[in-house]
Amino acid sequence: MQLQIDQKQKEIKSHGSYEFPVLVSYERLSYFDTGEFPWHWHPEIELTLVMEGRIAYQVNDSLYHLKAGEGMFCNTNVLHSGRGLETPDCSYLSITFHPRLLYGYSSSVMQNKYMNHILKSPALASIHLVPEVDWQRQVLERLEKIRLLDKERPVSEELQIQIVLLEIWQRIFEHVEAQELDYTENGRDTERIREIMEYIQKHYAEKITLEDLAAQIHLCKSESCRLFKRYMNESMFDYLLSYRVERSLELLRQSGLDVTQIAGQVGFANPGYYSRIFKRKMGCAPLEYRKSRSREKK
Secondary structure, eight states, X not given: OOOOBOTTSBBOSOOSOSSSOEEEEEEEGGGSTTSEEEEEBOSSEEEEEEEESEEEEXXXXXXXXXXXXXEEEEOTTOOEEEEEOSSSOOEEEEXXXXXXXXXXXXXXXXXXXXXXXXXXXXXXXXXXXXXXXHHHHHHHHHHHHHHHHHHHOOTTHHHHHHHHHHHHHHHHHHHHHHHTOOOOOOOHHHHHHHHHHXXXXXXXXXXXXXXXHHHHHTOOHHHHHHHHHHHHSSOHHHHHHHHHHHHHHHHHHHOOOOHHHHHXXXXXXXXXXXXXXXXXXXXXXXXXXXXXXXXXXX
């Protein structure tokens, strides 16, 4: 599968419903066509519990290596991605929920006193949860409790899940207050990264130069490259190539176009170069990928 994201990198998928904005899902990296989930963001908070394997989980410019039994707090509206780490696959529990489930209504005491300063702080974009830290272990135990509630489906399931999420938030709030963390980190760099990614998504089929990308964020070429590399752990050019390959996957699966035509439609002027980049990214040639997906449908 592929994540459904728009040109601003926002995930389109619904996370629960308006009446109960919570989604509990069981994921594997192998579910994704590329074996990883790409950069995206959403207005919901995401809590992750690794069940099996290992994952390299990146939030903005912070990279974490998570193993089974560990987890991640990913704040609202932050860019994040994940890929495998030294293991064939990784399975994990994902719990996404909108903050209004906890604060109720706008400008409530819950929102203003206990949530806003955390939700709006770039310095608190993510927290790596490990069982060796007492308050984090308590959060991980509650993630497991939500998994059991989702499995057993008691009559008071929604009520119990909301209570557990409030308990989790209480521990995050108490940790933040105890540490007196700095909330003043500038979020402009994250916006610049989003602007570059949005431009690439709109124009990937065209010729894109470094000058074009730097112009989107009003920085010089060298500073633009350093900024993107620091946040994304890859160059803007490598990200562009990867995105073009990802866009070609659906064409290989669902269209009758040949490789030369597909290469041209996703921005590769040279089909041979497209094939080399595709194999480096996917581990097989474009036609091999097409054949494997055809066999899966039968």
